Amino acid sequence: MQVTETLKEGLKRGYTMTLSAKELDDKVMDKLKEAQPDIEMKGFRKGKVPLPLLKKQFGERVMGEAMQEAVDGAMNAHFEETGEQPAARPDVKMTNEDWKPGEDVELDMSYEALPDIPEVDLSKIKVERLVAKAADKDIKEALENLAKTAQDFKDRKKGTKSKDGDQVVMDFVGRVGGEAFDGGSAEDYPLVLGSNSFIPGFEEQLVGVKAGEEKVAKVKFPDDYQAPNLAGQDAEFTCTIKAVKEPVAAEINDALAEKYGAENLDALKEQIGERLESEYTGAARAVMKRGILDELDKLVSFELPPSMVKAEADSIAHQLWHDENPDVEGHDHPEIEPTEEHTKLAERRVRLGLLLAELGKKAEVDVTDAEMTQAVMEQARQYPGQEREFFEFVQQNPQMGQQLRAPIFEEKVIDHIAGQAKVTEKEVTKAKLEKAVEALDE
Structure with missing residues (x-):
């Protein structure tokens, strides 16, 4: 394949490449010869189909593959000869778009070469x-944080109202349409208010309750709730509050360890x-x-x-934009x-x-x-x-x-x-x- 330089400006490179019709035809025939031993065709024994017949039958099919191999071979030879490395895969375009079998193939190849890196002492x-x-003091601080993580709860003073973060110990019965449902009841259940472990809106209604009080919490099950019979249903939970407890850090001792x-x-x-x-x-x-x-x-x-600089700059700008607009998850936004x-x-x-x-x-x-x-x-x-x-x-x-x-x-x-x-x-x-x-x- 003939390769002619057309551009050498900084790291930009450009070349025209000419693959002669004969070269391409030779490559097609080489590929057909390689496949010939395994090909069967009516009227011929396996491996005995004449090459002219194979070319007529399969020539166009292997033409593209042969052309690609020729281009890749020419590029590899070029980089081996020049010692250059492309920053990305070269852009190769066929210039004679009205090409027909039997004609030379004209191509343009362009790329940016990687620069020579200077020696560094x-x-x-x-x-x-x-x-x-x-x-x-750092170890002490870490211990105190562990103690908070492993927090315990102690009874609040009698008559004290519950606060967010408190633990409420209760019996409850849940009803839909006035009827109790399976899995909707419990005794001595410890619930930390604000933990979001119950149906949305439930825990907030228990803020301000006192031990010995009965509280009816009205909620609606989410539409996507895991139990189909409860999904989207209005429900009432009758809660009997047995204790209100405040969080306390665990003691720093062997038990914590x-x-x-x-x-x-x-x-x-x-x-x-x-x-x-x-x-x-x-x-x-x-x-x-x-x-x-x-x-x-x-x-x-x-x-x-x-x-490479442009791609990196675009990536930086895009990432920073999403950091500033965390609500936008996809890429449906103006160009940045x-x-x-x-x-x-x-x-x-x-x-x-x-x-x-x-x-x-x-x-x-x-x-x-x-x-x-x-x-x-x-x-x-x-x-x-x-x-x-x-x-x-x-x-x-x-x-x-x-x-x-x-x-x-x-x-x-x-x-x-x-x-x-x-x-x-x-x-x-x-x-x-x-x-x-x-x-x-x-």
């Missing part, structure tokens, strides 16, 4: 790794300390990673493929034009993405099968009961696999860079670490 990068220890699987309170404190320091380490890594990326951004500058700020951020992301990919390639950074399996398992946990289906989905969709692989690869490249850079540790308080993390969003 990673030893010039200087960053801090923040180190925060779990202070006694046992609720959370620890042997005793000291063991729970140790676990909390380890968990907090693990969280601090993760936060500190995020701060260090931003520092590394900022340093890299200062060290390198190269031309970027315009299409990226701002100059969006484009600037997109340029940074594309530049750093290309640089990290190049650094990872040179360092032979790889994502292992074990790491991928772990990533898929973690993602699958978000779909309880459908883990197998999710695994199959990932296997059948290479793009999904790449989405899971990309962040693992990036983190391993960051580790590689940190190993070459000058990293100094700085001990800080939890508050200063939190402030550094908050600054990442600015």
